[in-house]
Amino acid sequence: MKRFLQTAALSVLALSLVAGCSSNNGGNTQNVTTAPSTNATTAPTADETKNEKKIPITFAVQYWSGPKWAEDHPTIQYLNEKFNIDLTLQIINGPEYNEKLKVMAASGTLPDFYRVDAPTFLAWQSEGAFVELTDWMPKYENLNREYPLDHTAMRVLNPDGELYGLPEISWIVRDTVQIRKDWLDNLGIPVPTDDEFTIDKFYEIAKAFATQDPDGNGQNDTIGFSGGYTVDNLSIRNAFGIANEWIEKDGQLVPHQTQVEEYKQFLTFMNKAYNEGVLDQDFVLRTSTELSDLRKANKLGLYTYHNNYTIDVEKAVKENFPDSNPEVVIMAPPVGPNGDRGNTSVAFGMNKQVINAKADDEKIDRIMQILDWWVTEEGTQIMKNGVEDVHYNKNADGTWTVTDRWEAEMPRFMNSNLFKRPGTDFNFYLWTDEAEIQRNVDYKARAEQYPWNNAAMGLEYYSETYIAKSADLNTKFQEAIYKIIVGDQPIDYIEQASADWLANGGAKIVEEINAAAKK
Amino acid sequence: MNQPIVHSQPIKSTTINSAKSKYLRRALPFYLMIIPGLLYFLIFRYGPMFGLFIAFKKYSPFKGVWDSPWVGLDHFTRLFSETEFLVLLKNTLALNVLDTLIAFPFPILIAILLNEVGRKYIKSTMQTILYAPHFLSWVVIVGITMLLFRSQDGGINVILDSLGLGKLNLMTDSSYFRGVWLFHNIWQGAGWGAIIYLASIASIDPALYEAATVDGASRVRQIWHITLPSLKTVILIMFILRLGNFIDVGFEHIYLLQNPLNLQVSDVFETYVYRQGLVQGDFSYATAIGLFKSVVGFIMVVSANTIAKRFGEEGVY
Numbered sequence: 001m002k003r004f005l006q007t008a009a010l011s012v013l014a015l016s017l018v019a020g021c022s023s024n025n026g027g028n029t030q031n032v033t034t035a036p037s038t039n040a041t042t043a044p045t046a047d048e049t050k051n052e053k054k055i056p057i058t059f060a061v062q063y064w065s066g067p068k069w070a071e072d073h074p075t076i077q078y079l080n081e082k083f084n085i086d087l088t089l090q091i092i093n094g095p096e097y098n099e100k101l102k103v104m105a106a107s108g109t110l111p112d113f114y115r116v117d118a119p120t121f122l123a124w125q126s127e128g129a130f131v132e133l134t135d136w137m138p139k140y141e142n143l144n145r146e147y148p149l150d151h152t153a154m155r156v157l158n159p160d161g162e163l164y165g166l167p168e169i170s171w172i173v174r175d176t177v178q179i180r181k182d183w184l185d186n187l188g189i190p191v192p193t194d195d196e197f198t199i200d201k202f203y204e205i206a207k208a209f210a211t212q213d214p215d216g217n218g219q220n221d222t223i224g225f226s227g228g229y230t231v232d233n234l235s236i237r238n239a240f241g242i243a244n245e246w247i248e249k250d251g252q253l254v255p256h257q258t259q260v261e262e263y264k265q266f267l268t269f270m271n272k273a274y275n276e277g278v279l280d281q282d283f284v285l286r287t288s289t290e291l292s293d294l295r296k297a298n299k300l301g302l303y304t305y306h307n308n309y310t311i312d313v314e315k316a317v318k319e320n321f322p323d324s325n326p327e328v329v330i331m332a333p334p335v336g337p338n339g340d341r342g343n344t345s346v347a348f349g350m351n352k353q354v355i356n357a358k359a360d361d362e363k364i365d366r367i368m369q370i371l372d373w374w375v376t377e378e379g380t381q382i383m384k385n386g387v388e389d390v391h392y393n394k395n396a397d398g399t400w401t402v403t404d405r406w407e408a409e410m411p412r413f414m415n416s417n418l419f420k421r422p423g424t425d426f427n428f429y430l431w432t433d434e435a436e437i438q439r440n441v442d443y444k445a446r447a448e449q450y451p452w453n454n455a456a457m458g459l460e461y462y463s464e465t466y467i468a469k470s471a472d473l474n475t476k477f478q479e480a481i482y483k484i485i486v487g488d489q490p491i492d493y494i495e496q497a498s499a500d501w502l503a504n505g506g507a508k509i510v511e512e513i514n515a516a517a518k519k
Numbered sequence: 520m521n522q523p524i525v526h527s528q529p530i531k532s533t534t535i536n537s538a539k540s541k542y543l544r545r546a547l548p549f550y551l552m553i554i555p556g557l558l559y560f561l562i563f564r565y566g567p568m569f570g571l572f573i574a575f576k577k578y579s580p581f582k583g584v585w586d587s588p589w590v591g592l593d594h595f596t597r598l599f600s601e602t603e604f605l606v607l608l609k610n611t612l613a614l615n616v617l618d619t620l621i622a623f624p625f626p627i628l629i630a631i632l633l634n635e636v637g638r639k640y641i642k643s644t645m646q647t648i649l650y651a652p653h654f655l656s657w658v659v660i661v662g663i664t665m666l667l668f669r670s671q672d673g674g675i676n677v678i679l680d681s682l683g684l685g686k687l688n689l690m691t692d693s694s695y696f697r698g699v700w701l702f703h704n705i706w707q708g709a710g711w712g713a714i715i716y717l718a719s720i721a722s723i724d725p726a727l728y729e730a731a732t733v734d735g736a737s738r739v740r741q742i743w744h745i746t747l748p749s750l751k752t753v754i755l756i757m758f759i760l761r762l763g764n765f766i767d768v769g770f771e772h773i774y775l776l777q778n779p780l781n782l783q784v785s786d787v788f789e790t791y792v793y794r795q796g797l798v799q800g801d802f803s804y805a806t807a808i809g810l811f812k813s814v815v816g817f818i819m820v821v822s823a824n825t826i827a828k829r830f831g832e833e834g835v836y
Binding site: 098099102103105106108120123124127128129221223280281282284285357471472475478479482483486488504 | 579580581582602603665669670671672686688690691693778779780782783794797798799800802
């Protein structure tokens with residue numbers, strides 16, 4: 001009965017949340033104390049002879065979570081004054097971003113500077129949507145130094161000798177397997193070493209988490225592991241030797257859809273996990289937001305995630321459950337039956353930050369000036385930490401203190417979501433201590449220890465069939481995978497799915513990619 | 520305004536002219552009142568039809584509508600030769616047949632039953648309760664269903680499981696999909712749809728009922744011989760209009776209920792248009808599919824109307 005009441009109460013609460021959110025949407029959730037930023041000691045000195053004309057500039061930024069920037073955000077004011085511009089931010093919800101861009105394109109209202117993903121980049125680049133930057137780059141020495149023209153990430157997806165957008169140069173491997181050590185302790189399971197952490201050990205831990213009440217709240221409400229088969233479980237796929245998209249076999253590039261034997265092993269594992277309740281029974285329905293909520297709600301303790309776990313998981317669980325003592329440990333990816341193990345490598349250079357071809361030379365120059373300044377130490381510090389005396393203060397002893405407005409106004413927003421200096425130090429702030437920096441360095445080394453690379457990275461987009469058909473083909477293939485995992489179809493059904501994939505266009509894709517690789 | 524109209528006419532005008540202008544004077548305000556509605560249809564309904572011709576072009580947002588190259592019927596050939604086409608057609612028709620056969624009669628049933636409720640306050644309370652769901656959006660309705668029926672932690676499933684009855688995989692088992700969709704449609708739409716029938720019932724001459732009572736007809740007989748025949752025209756009009764949407768199922772509801780496990784029964788033209796048009800950015804192809812759907816809808820309405828007229832009914836035009 002108690003359980004029923006709880007669930008009922010939760011349902012009602014969730015409903016009221018839906019209502020609450022919809023009324024809140026348009027509003028701005030910040031409680032800004034009105035301190036005019038013009039008084040700030042760091043007020044920029046505009047180079048007046050250089051940027052005489054004030055021009056309007058629009059940036060589009062993907063929004064994921066946290067407070068939204070107001071139109072008069074101190075950082076926007078700072079940029080407006082420094083570069084004599086009138087900056088407008090179009091803040092677009094992350095999941096809808098790509099669709100919104102296409103609608104904007106059709107209505108001719110694309111922003112001046114924005115980020116596009118690889119398929120959009122290729123489709124639009126050939127239609128002349130972006131400014132070609134090769135001749136512009138040398139004029140901006142900071143930018144040119146940080147983003148050298150011959151860098152792989154700069155070259156990828158661009159025609160020879162041309163440059164239509166700046167790539168993101170950051171993580172090689174971003175995510176790795178993480179476990180709640182306090183849950184392991186509660187169950188009396190020691191943290192496995194790299195050698196001990198086999199796929200069977202992974203299963204054993206997940207099963208214990210699902211069935212033995214690791215959080216000790218007396219209820220059987222925890223999940224073994226979750227996520228769609230691509231969202232959260234890539235390291236499991238990798239353990240069975242399934243390619244990160246493409247793998248090289250006997251000098252040929254082979255797509256993962258044709259690795260039938262590997263898939264059979266993987267699917268047997270997943271099907272067993274689903275049947276025994278080790279795999280979340282709703283894994284098909286979970287969105288990334290829901291997964292994040294499950295981790296914070298003390299329900300999911302074994303997952304693949306990035307290095308923000310201390311804030312996103314440990315801190316959140318501690319806040320929601322003051323009695324708990326959350327501690328996350330970073331693991332190597334589990335090792336499979338044939339000794340395969342790996343964390344999926346990020347496809348770098350696939351996202352491009354582009355300038356709209358409609359911009360005139362003056363506007364291009366102004367945007368390039370901003371980027372050129374952004375990658376300098378001074379620029380990066382402001383784009384990360386915010387404006388001094390507004391978002392943080394310098395103490396007499398040389399240390400730094402953040403103000404109330406730092407969390408409320410999120411000055412790091414554009415640096416995190418639009419453009420940044422190459423590197424992985426984007427979440428180090430002036431006040432980040434040595435221990436935290438060391439933790440990040442350790443994390444990076446650990447995550448990148450077992451990379452799982454895509455042998456055809458970037459080549460996919462030279463295949464016309466891939467661009468036209470891959471989305472639909474992959475939907476079909478994934479549908480088969482899900483059906484096998486939940487037991488709607490037998491394991492051998494993968495043979496059929498793989499054959500269908502090849503027959504409906506996959507074979508052509510393999511041919512075109514291999515041809516592109518030989519060039 | 521109050522001036523006698525006849526006096527303002529020039530003396531030489533004939534009686535016919537004067538009658539005509541008298542009519543115009545009297546009708547003018549009504550014509551003026553039509554204008555906003557007419558403009559709405561011209562600007563927002565007929566105007567955009569102009570863009571339909573991108574269905575015959577390979578539209579690129581950067582080249583613009585005019586400079587994009589013509590491709591003739593390529594998009595239509597692609598649609599009809601796509602392996603998915605038959606699946607989409609089958610799913611769309613299956614959902615519409617179900618909806619027309621099962622959900623369509625519900626508002627009529629509700630209207631008749633409500634009409635039989637004697638006490639006014641019970642009747643109006645019932646009516647309010649029945650049409651309240653109309654004001655909930657699909658996001659909320661699907662959200663509630665998810666909360667109640669998720670396999671891992673859905674409220675009802677937790678209860679079922681604790682009673683040892685096993686879980687009901689309502690959201691992930693594809694065999695439930697059509698049932699859930701239909702139930703949502705009835706729950707959300709039936710009460711609201713009943714309003715038009717209630718209005719028609721209210722206009723039935725009470726003398727008919729009185730006469731029937733005197734002749735000793737029971738309540739059921741009265742419904743069968745008086746209420747239903749009086750509703751016939753409205754039902755037929757609603758039915759013809761419903762047929763016009765026979766190849767539409769509404770995007771939002773389906774999209775929210777869709778997941779990889781029920782794709783084989785939940786993939787319909789709307790979701791396909793969304794994937795091709797917005798996700799892949801192929802506007803021309805999506806427009807071609809839209810045009811195809813409109814043509815089918817048009818044919819359905821015209822033929823249903825013709826059949827209705829042949830049987831001596833009024834039809835919609």
